[in-house]
Amino acid sequence: MTQHIFTTHSGNRGLDQQELLIYEIGDVNSCGVDLEEVGEFADRLGGITRDNEIGLAGLSEPEAMRHYTRLSRKNYAIDMGLYPLGSCTMKHNPRLNEKLVRLPGLGDIHPLQPISTVQGALELMDSLAHWLKILTGMPAVALSPKAGAHGELCGLMTIRAALDKRGEDRSIILAPESAHGTNPASAALCGYRVKAIPATADGRVDLAAMKEAIGPDVAAVMVTNPNTCGLFERDIIEIAEAIHGAGGYFYCDGANFNAIVGKVRPGDLGVDAMHINLHKTFSTPHGGGGPGAGPVVLSDALAPFAPVPYIIHGDDGFELVEHVDGSDSFGRMTAFHGQMGMTIRALGFMMSHGADGLARVAEDSVLNANYIMASLEDVMTASFDGPCMHECLFDDRFLAGTGVTTLDFSKAMIDEGYHPMTMYFPLVVHGAMLIEPTESESKQSLDRFIGSLRHLVAEAKAGNSALFSDAPYLAPLKRLDETMAARKPVLRWRKAEQGKS
Amino acid sequence: MRYLPHGQSDRREMLAVVGVDNIDDLFRDVPSSALLKTPPDLPDHMTEMAVERRFADFANKNISAGSGPFFCGAGAYHHHVPASVDHLIQRGEFLTAYTPYQPEISQGTLQTLFEFQTQVAQITGMEVANASMYDGSTACGEAVLMACRATRRKKTILSGSLHPQYRDVVATMTRYSGNSLRDNPVGMYRVDDLINQIDDETACVVVQNPDFFGNLQDFTRLAEVAHAKKALLIVVVTEIISLGAVRSPGSMGADIVVGEGQSLGNGLCFGGPYVGLLATRQKFVRTIPGRLCGQTVDAEGRRGYVLTLSTREQHIRREKATSNICTNAGLCALAFSIHLTLLGEKGLRHLARLNHAKAVRLADRLDAIEGVEVINDSFFNEFTVSLPIDAAEAVERLAVQGILAGVPLSRLYPGDAALENHLLIAVTETVTEEDMDCLVTALKEVVK
Numbered sequence: 001m002t003q004h005i006f007t008t009h010s011g012n013r014g015l016d017q018q019e020l021l022i023y024e025i026g027d028v029n030s031c032g033v034d035l036e037e038v039g040e041f042a043d044r045l046g047g048i049t050r051d052n053e054i055g056l057a058g059l060s061e062p063e064a065m066r067h068y069t070r071l072s073r074k075n076y077a078i079d080m081g082l083y084p085l086g087s088c089t090m091k092h093n094p095r096l097n098e099k100l101v102r103l104p105g106l107g108d109i110h111p112l113q114p115i116s117t118v119q120g121a122l123e124l125m126d127s128l129a130h131w132l133k134i135l136t137g138m139p140a141v142a143l144s145p146k147a148g149a150h151g152e153l154c155g156l157m158t159i160r161a162a163l164d165k166r167g168e169d170r171s172i173i174l175a176p177e178s179a180h181g182t183n184p185a186s187a188a189l190c191g192y193r194v195k196a197i198p199a200t201a202d203g204r205v206d207l208a209a210m211k212e213a214i215g216p217d218v219a220a221v222m223v224t225n226p227n228t229c230g231l232f233e234r235d236i237i238e239i240a241e242a243i244h245g246a247g248g249y250f251y252c253d254g255a256n257f258n259a260i261v262g263k264v265r266p267g268d269l270g271v272d273a274m275h276i277n278l279h280k281t282f283s284t285p286h287g288g289g290g291p292g293a294g295p296v297v298l299s300d301a302l303a304p305f306a307p308v309p310y311i312i313h314g315d316d317g318f319e320l321v322e323h324v325d326g327s328d329s330f331g332r333m334t335a336f337h338g339q340m341g342m343t344i345r346a347l348g349f350m351m352s353h354g355a356d357g358l359a360r361v362a363e364d365s366v367l368n369a370n371y372i373m374a375s376l377e378d379v380m381t382a383s384f385d386g387p388c389m390h391e392c393l394f395d396d397r398f399l400a401g402t403g404v405t406t407l408d409f410s411k412a413m414i415d416e417g418y419h420p421m422t423m424y425f426p427l428v429v430h431g432a433m434l435i436e437p438t439e440s441e442s443k444q445s446l447d448r449f450i451g452s453l454r455h456l457v458a459e460a461k462a463g464n465s466a467l468f469s470d471a472p473y474l475a476p477l478k479r480l481d482e483t484m485a486a487r488k489p490v491l492r493w494r495k496a497e498q499g500k501s
Numbered sequence: 502m503r504y505l506p507h508g509q510s511d512r513r514e515m516l517a518v519v520g521v522d523n524i525d526d527l528f529r530d531v532p533s534s535a536l537l538k539t540p541p542d543l544p545d546h547m548t549e550m551a552v553e554r555r556f557a558d559f560a561n562k563n564i565s566a567g568s569g570p571f572f573c574g575a576g577a578y579h580h581h582v583p584a585s586v587d588h589l590i591q592r593g594e595f596l597t598a599y600t601p602y603q604p605e606i607s608q609g610t611l612q613t614l615f616e617f618q619t620q621v622a623q624i625t626g627m628e629v630a631n632a633s634m635y636d637g638s639t640a641c642g643e644a645v646l647m648a649c650r651a652t653r654r655k656k657t658i659l660s661g662s663l664h665p666q667y668r669d670v671v672a673t674m675t676r677y678s679g680n681s682l683r684d685n686p687v688g689m690y691r692v693d694d695l696i697n698q699i700d701d702e703t704a705c706v707v708v709q710n711p712d713f714f715g716n717l718q719d720f721t722r723l724a725e726v727a728h729a730k731k732a733l734l735i736v737v738v739t740e741i742i743s744l745g746a747v748r749s750p751g752s753m754g755a756d757i758v759v760g761e762g763q764s765l766g767n768g769l770c771f772g773g774p775y776v777g778l779l780a781t782r783q784k785f786v787r788t789i790p791g792r793l794c795g796q797t798v799d800a801e802g803r804r805g806y807v808l809t810l811s812t813r814e815q816h817i818r819r820e821k822a823t824s825n826i827c828t829n830a831g832l833c834a835l836a837f838s839i840h841l842t843l844l845g846e847k848g849l850r851h852l853a854r855l856n857h858a859k860a861v862r863l864a865d866r867l868d869a870i871e872g873v874e875v876i877n878d879s880f881f882n883e884f885t886v887s888l889p890i891d892a893a894e895a896v897e898r899l900a901v902q903g904i905l906a907g908v909p910l911s912r913l914y915p916g917d918a919a920l921e922n923h924l925l926i927a928v929t930e931t932v933t934e935e936d937m938d939c940l941v942t943a944l945k946e947v948v949k
Contacts, residue, residue, distance in 0.1 A: 023619070031851075032844070033848045035851050038851070045747055046718065046719075068595075069592065075595065075606065075608070076594075077593050078597035079596075090597075094504060103556060103560040104565040112577070134543050149825040157676075185819060193820075260528075269535055277828075286828075291832060307673075335636060336577065342774060358541075361505070364505055389527075414603070478800040491629045491795050493616070493619040
């Protein structure tokens with residue numbers, strides 16, 4: 001494909017710069033901070049003073065700035081373009097929220113300061129709780145879970161505590177086969193066995209199969225809605241009624257709440273527990289893999305079992321209940337009180353949008369996904385009939401006979417300047433390509449993206465398989481050898497093991 | 502609406518392309534009874550300036566750590582973070598990237614994770630580390646589950662001086678795993694007591710260094726006894742800067758080290774987000790929870806990095822995964838790593854010595870107050886004092902004067918009469934001689 005006209009002495013290609021590891025730039029003698037001097041004193045370290053060299057490399061501040069700036073430029077990011085990762089909700093991250101979290105009165109307060117000195121922080125957390133409760137139509141919320149999967153665990157622990165209180169030993173969680181991998185993993189941590197419920201031909205949970213499976217041994221059904229195919233579960237209320245009729249609970253994976261926020265309240269659907277990924281719906285930055293936050297809204301039936309800590313309104317202001325003290329609370333999910341930094345950002349996002357703007361968030365995200373689907377379904381194969389919700393699912397039937405796989409197709413998108421869509425998930429269709437544009441994209445941005453995909457489809461169908469087979473050609477690196485990485489894992493730098501780059 | 506690019510004409514055109522008349526036609530799969538007819542009962546959108554004002558109101562009702570003499574610790578520490586750290590983590594390429602599943606366009610995040618893993622392994626004295634957990638407490642729970650997997654045993658012994666909230670998180674995470682926890686009485690334990698509890702069914706012993714009360718210990722003998730019984734030693738470090746001054750858990754024989762990395766690069770932020778560290782020996786690498794970044798080469802033989810060994814993880818293994826963790830603490834890990842890179846070997850050791858020197862200085866000054874006694878024999882930058890009065894009450898009275906004097910142990914052990922007068926005091930590089938003067942003077946008055 002593209003040939004570089006010449007190689008450079010440095011290995012750099014203009015703005016595409018190579019960058020060594022910190023251990024190859026600095027050493028144990030270099031340092032980028034100045035600290036006050038320490039005089040002689042008698043230590044109190046109990047005889048375990050460190051007596052060896054750690055081997056840490058230091059960099060001066062200019063070296064560090066350059067190192068991390070150069071590395072940052074090897075990343076794709078929302079700030080650079082449409083990031084269509086289905087199920088991940090890569091929307092714009094307002095910078096106002098970064099400013100708010102850095103206010104000294106919010107970012108520089110300790111979790112165990114006297115309660116009288118953090119009334120504003122508790123009020124802020126209580127405000128987020130209020131917004132979440134109103135938006136979901138649920139009466140209670142546990143704020144401490146640190147991410148979506150942590151919220152799943154929290155919700156399932158709450159359900160198990162409620163069942164334990166009733167003296168019922170139920171062992172099964174029912175979940176659709178299209179579920180996120182975290183669902184069965186969280187259920188397993190909670191001691192439950194997961195039974196998968198098949199999907200119907202239109203991409204929804206098979207209601208008949210679900211009802212058939214619901215019985216006295218089922219603790220809960222765990223359903224993502226809108227589901228991982230990007231579709232609203234039409235039978236959701238019937239599923240809720242069926243599980244309630246059998247004495248179990250309805251856990252909703254709220255990863256896709258962004259599609260319905262301000263439009264539909266999960267409480268009206270019969271949900272008992274639902275985690276909300278603040279880093280999706282309410283746009284706290286993904287940060288290259290976290291931190292996130294996964295508060296869990298709860299029904300009246302489950303609220304008494306919520307974890308500590310939680311906030312109550314006392315005579316002298318807000319109080320924080322930090323101990324179980326004989327209550328029905330199942331215990332504690334984390335040290336301290338949860339992801340305050342994410343709480344601040346999410347509340348900033350909510351207040352900026354307001355009730356009117358949040359409904360528009362859902363509407364625009366759904367409109368954008370349907371627009372992409374409508375603009376591509378003549379050349380790509382949509383897996384299910386629309387309308388879709390916030391994301392649209394294609395499979396690889398349109399690539400049949402081209403020799404191009406979903407992976408190849410996705411990698412070619414990198415050369416077009418886009419992050420690939422989610423590939424091979426959900427597992428219910430072959431060669432899945434799940435596209436989630438979010439509400440942040442303008443029509444012009446969507447049209448350019450659609451244009452690129454249509455171009456790639458045309459190239460694939462025209463037999464230009466070379467455009468795909470070794471793609472990407474124009475990224476900082478070509479495809480990486482993942483097999484080698486796994487077979488003989490090199491998980492850290494060591495002086496001896498590093499070859500020349 | 503400043504975050505939403507569409508105008509009404511865009512929406513109309515797009516609806517026409519989709520082939521529907523209005524937006525609610527796209528929500529037709531929602532049961533009509535559940536589609537809201539009016540917006541939720543919440544305020545309408547606000548300008549950027551109005552939101553800022555509202556948050557300033559929240560902030561102004563709190564006393565921030567930097568606004569006066571400050572001595573709170575207990576697992577979260579007030580350190581100075583260089584300005585460049587916060588600048589770099591706000592670069593959009595780091596801040597607004599997803600988990601690096603597409604390595605060709607994620608080498609920035611991946612290389613920094615590789616450097617992070619190396620730094621964590623180095624300071625803990627271990628061979629490998631993962632790419633971060635939510636925080637120290639959940640990392641501790643994961644470590645216990647990991648030890649049970651690795652040993653195929655089900656008994657865990659918890660030291661009585663483990664952070665009590667860490668203890669509670671371990672209890673939550675192991676409740677339905679079939680593992681049993683053996684708690685020990687709260688307080689300054691002797692290693693011998695733990696040694697005597699290890700038997701042939703013990704999966705692991707969990708200790709903390711410095712412990713919750715600030716004490717330092719050598720766990721070499723504990724590790725030896727544990728290993729003789731084929732059990733693992735888990736060492737928890739909640740003040741990671743201590744590792745610049747004291748011997749690493751790895752050098753004492755730890756099998757798994759978990760830590761709270763907040764002290765490096767990350768602000769207090771009322772308890773989160775923080776960054777959990779988890780390091781272990783190479784032989785346990787396939788039982789590690791969470792993400793791992795590994796080195797490899799690209800199709801042209803150039804060095805690069807990828808997420809690896811993902812067959813341990815939930816998106817592949819589902820219910821058989823080593824953990825349910827997905828999103829972790831990537832950006833906090835980056836902040837940790839940048840701060841540690843700026844410090845380097847020299848800076849970390851200097852910073853640790855500075856913290857210790859200030860703590861020794863304050864401990865000596867407090868010990869000289871009549872009725873006040875430092876009860877630690879050893880400590881790093883945090884120690885426990887006993888007061889002649891209720892410690893929570895003393896803290897409240899000092900807070901009124903703008904002095905945040907520390908964490909009364911009754912906050913974490915309510916109802917424990919023996920600890921009512923005990924105050925946990927942390928001293929970092931941010932504490933000045935004047936701060937110490939304020940605390941000493943005010944405390945003298947309060948305990949009179």
